[in-house]
Amino acid sequence: MVLSTNRIGLFQEAARFIHSCYEELGLSPQQQTLRVQEIEQEIIETGTYTHTEFELKHGAKMAWRNSNRCIGRLLWETLEVFDERQVQTAEEAFEKLVHHIDYATNGGDIRSTITVFAPRTDGIDPLRIWNHQLIRYAGYKKEAAVLGDSANIHMTEMCERLGWVGAHTPFDVLPLVIQEHGKAPELFELPTDCVKEVPISHPEIHGVDELNMKWHAVPIISNMRLEIGGIDYPMAPFNGWYMGTEIGARNLADADRYNMLPSMAKLMGLNTNSNRSLWIDKALVELNIAVLHSFQQAGVTLVDHHTAAKQFKVFEKKEQSCGRAVTGNWMWLIPPLSPAATHVYHKPYKNNIVTPNFFYQKDPE
Template sequence: MLFEKAESFINHMHQELEFDPSAAHERIKEIKDEIRENGTYTHTTEELIFGAKTAWRHSNRCIGRLFWNNLEVRDLRHIDDEASFIQSIEKHIDDTTNNGKIKPMISIFSNDIKIYNEQLIRYAGYSEAGDPQSVETTNLARHIGWQSSPDDFNILPLIYKFPHSPVTYHELNKNIIKEVPIRHDDYPCLESLNLKWYAVPIISNMDLEIGGLYYHTSPFNGWYMETEIGVRNFTDEYRYNKLREIAESFNLDTSSTTTYWRDRALVEFNYAVYHSFKNEGVSIVDHITASKQFKQFERQELREDRKVTGKWSWLAPPLSPSLVHNYHQGYDNTMRSPNFLYRKNENKCPFH
């Protein structure tokens, strides 16, 4: 099974990059011999780069795939000590933030290293404050010695494990983590809520699958679409659940659904998120532009005679979805390889 997946990937790569067909034949032979001898095989850096970029292109839930070929791929499989690992993680954060001009990036480490964070940068969650999404990770961090007073915006430490070592944590350098205060010029009372969000979403709880091999430790990022923050993170009832407070800061009448206070607050708050990021010089895309970019991606793939798959419920934005083209059409949600794959929740405390 592994050889068949490897063979399919190598043929796919060599055909798309228009390599000499004989090179694919030779590489497949090498892989077959390696699997026969070791039970697995090793990707070259070139294969890793092509595989990671193609995984983004195949990612059914991502609306930002137009830029798949701009992904910067860092092959860090050689790193085997904690100091170099931490340095590389912080370098990823600093380099991708790029003073606000965010660069899509992935850092691929050895599977011997395990990261417990859902994202490299994430706010802690407590019973009385913070992000409910992070409660389990926060409990783990506290169990291994991290200390913090409950607050809505405590940045979690990096939680990781090396072979033959206990789970440990590292406080990330705050100087490389850019956060954006959320303000609205027309509604200055919003600022009294002291809302903010971190600039870069660096996913660290997904597997990168390429040719039958799985990379478990491969944090990656693009940039935010404003509704991810303004609709989901801050206003979902199981997240920060701040919509009523936001509406009240806008002086909206929240006494009845017929005042449309939820809808009005949501639009203005997403406007605030977008322009707050822009005013801080941080890359972000609005949902209308992102949908237009996805349409451009679809046309681009059609020209290359490549099928576009997708998950409709993720591609239709959660704000004014009927205003964009992807709301009005269906998508085949078939998973293809290479790809990014969700895995079971592993950020639960391993000690309980």
């Protein structure tokens, strides 16, 4: 019996992954051949195949290594992988996600983690999560203004339609929305003690703490598809840790997010009437100093953008020594603060997509 035309592509992806994965793990050509034959037979019989636990774990690590937008790939081999493919219900999935948050947070000593749920089969996603990240702040439309994070207005409104009532503060943690195939999405509120947050203060500028800024400790991306060897995992939330500029130069600084630069400038006594005073730049630097200071004071892992760029340079050298081309999305790799002061700014990268990898996907229906 031979593979049908529509299954040949899957088999080719599977074989490519197995040879690459097994080679990296030091497994013999004979083991590779045997495994590829097993997969071929499984695809003939069922139309798909199942990764072993070690294939899933190394495949997830490879996906991080291949993520073109990530500057923090040096530590890809340290990723902790939780195999939760057996989970079938939204309620049980929520328990696993809370465990992920607890484990990853680790009291502030952040651990890079991924939790992989059941794969897509015959175009069906057994489980999906609607949230972009496991921890995000609500955004409420207030006539012409927004209270909270404007990036999350749509998600906030969806949660409200499902019955959630927020406290209407600038930093309300959104609940999780999880959907089983064929069922309506369900709402789950995160325990307050599992979300670690860092209040923002400044080591020198008085009054920054009175602006009541804060941010959550762990960025856990939850809406991307993990692809390993032609198998799609539509629910595979993962995290590293923050680079300071993600918070200080984007989340809290962007004019259409929390827009805190004018408030910082006022505290600093800057002239905001002219762009030539560079008040935006001065306030931006001090806001980033505040973020770095606050995370350090709270004992929460955070990397500054200069250190992150140096770590990426080490990653590039290690990949080259392994004979692997380093791919990257330059626009995402350069930091939003002082990019030209890093080597990344001055170096071209090929934005070729290598699998395993993470991909954006349509929202669940």
